Amino acid sequence: MDRPPTAETDVADELAAVRPALLPRYAAELPGARAAVLTRLWRALVHEPLPWLTGRTPGPYGLTLRLADGRTLRGPHADPYATAAYVTAVRLDRERYVDPARLTAALGVPQAASFAAELAHSVASLALSRAAANHPKEWPARDWEWEQRVVDGHPFHPNCRARPGFSVADQLAYGPEHGPVVELGTVPVPVDRCLVSGDWPAELRDRDRLLVPVHPWQAAHVLRRPCDPWRPARPLMSLRTLALPGGPHVKTALSARLTSSVRDISVYSVEAAAALSSLGAELAARTDGLLHVTRTLGAASDGSSALAALLRESPEEYTGPGERVLPVAALAGTSLPDDPAWLAAFTRLALTVGLALLGLGVALEAHGQNLLVILGADGGPRRLVYRDLADIRISPARLARHGVPVPDLSGRLITDDVTALRRKLFGSLVAGALAGTAGSGPALAAALRSALPGLPDTPDLAALRDDPLPAKALTLMRLSPGRTGDSWTTLPPPCATTFPDLS
Structure with missing residues (x-):
């Protein structure tokens, strides 16, 4: 039998102390939240190479998964591209589980x-x-307002909203979906102890010291020191990046585990910031105006990942009169993807840009947070904006073939391996941003079938059209703490697959 997990009651107890008026809505949202996370978990069980699963057998009423110890899991047929919460229960042998945490605990695997x-x-x-979401029906006017509307987090990760280490008060104070204003501070660091890339503004200099912006949670829980008040800001989807009123976006170090991994700003990211920003400008200039890449204005660190910050252009710098810019992840909250013609046009735009850059030698991490779309006054997709180049992949050989200056970089960003390059782009853009926007396998397949024939016929396009689609094995990575780097799986190729009717 399922019992309420401790986390649910703990949050209820904290909520009773800090925001008691939300308690009834919180309780009402729990069943839907369990189904949403269970759906994401079932997708992983069906499609990821988990070592303790030895077989998957389809039947007339669903799927049966065999565990290495002889037990069986039974659940519905799975659409790996569906975002609706269609899994309400899974059976482990004879026991029925509606809660993903209880099911996982009962599996008893490493x-x-x-x-x-x-x-x-x-x-x-x-x-x-x-429970706290209360957004007006009107479309937002500012980019940060769009980001606050992404309530559910990652569309396919079971840890879509996991923020261990954050109390309820912390989530209400810092989570973008709760609409807070966050008071950023600064910590002074002697110039001779700082690593700086790009131009650091005069506002954040004090004689022989640099003032490094710091998130208040980081100051309290990691640095454990007070910081000097600086400026109010609005948190964006990533929580650690915030929009200053009338100014740039500030990416702060926030050493907390969010979704999959501990987020911080590595020394390598600070060192590479200026070179990557220059590369982004070079690439954008080769896309016939279809792509803008936000510039990193400056980056600074005290030599550690615990105190660092990047100042980045706001995507609004690239909008014209009547245009709006929003992260692709926010599209699912609009009616736009419901129109097959609109979805096909957006898919064509995204793939035109993504495949062109891949051909040049750069694979973007184009998931729904990094990739933004500029909409015209009529709602049509006009151009794309890409932000945060810290996790792209760069092929020196491809860049050289096309006469693009190869940046002076090394490490994990650099690879000529075609599998790694395609995984980076296809796994983030198609299995991530486009699938999350389409909301189902049939809708994604229809958009791809409409968009692909008009694109240049390259080996990369052929791989996208004909081969199984790479996607990060997000649950396998969480269950493999000793493994470094990404783990991957493949999903059925959208254009060649018949998907189950989940209605």
Whole structure:
């Protein structure tokens, strides 16, 4: 039998102390939050190479998964590109589970206990986010307002809202979906102890010291020191990046585990910031105006990942009269993707840009947070904006073939391996941003079938059209703490697959 997991009751207890008026809505949102996370978990169980699953057998009423110890899991047929919460229960042998944390704990596989705790937190935080969501029907006017409308987090990760280490008060104070204003501070660091890339503004200099912007949570929980008040800002989707009124976006170090990994700003990211920004400008200039890449204005660190910041252009710098810019992840909250013609046009735009840059030698991490779309006054997709170049992949050989200056960079960003390049782009753009926008396999397949024939016929396009689609094995990574780097799986090729009717 399922019982309320500790995280749900813990959040309720904290909520009773800090925002008691939200308690009824929070309780009402819990069943839907459990189904949303369970749907994401079932997708992983069906499609990821989990070592303790030995077989998957389709039947007339659903799927049966066999565990190495002889037990069986039974659930519905799965659409790996669906975002609706269609999995309301899964059976482990004869026991029926509606809660993903309880199911994971019962599996008893390596790392199950810690992952179950994260899933319980994801459910509770998701219910809290939904309970507090109260957005007007009118379209937002500012880019940060769009970001606050992305309530559910990652469309396919079971840890879509897991924020371990954040209390309820922290989530209400810092989570973008709760609409807060965050008071950023600064910490002074002697210039001779700082690593700086790009231009650091005079506003953040004090004689022989640099003033490094710091998130208040980081100051309290990691640095454990007070910071000097600086400026109010609005948190964006990533939570650690914030929009200053009338100014740039500030990416702060925030050493907390969000979704999959601990977020910080590495020394390498600071060192590479200026070179990557120059590369982004070079690439954007080769897309016939279809892509803008936000410039990194300056980056600074005290030599650690615990105190660092990047100042980046706002995407609004690239909008014209009557235009709006919003992260692709926010599109699912509009009616735009419901129009097949609109979805096909957006898919064609995204693939035109993504495949062109891949051909030049750069694979973007074009998921729904990094990739933004500029909409015209009529709502049509006009251009794209890309931000945060810290996790792209660069092929020196491809760049050289096209006469693009090869940046003076090394490390994980650099590879000529075609599999790694395609995984980076296809896994983020198609299995991530486009699938999350389409909301289902049939809708994604229809958009791709409309968009692909008009694109240049290249080996990269052929791989996207004909081969299984790479996607990050997000649950496998969470259950493999000793493994470094990304783990991957493949999903059925959208254009060649018949998907189950989940209605």
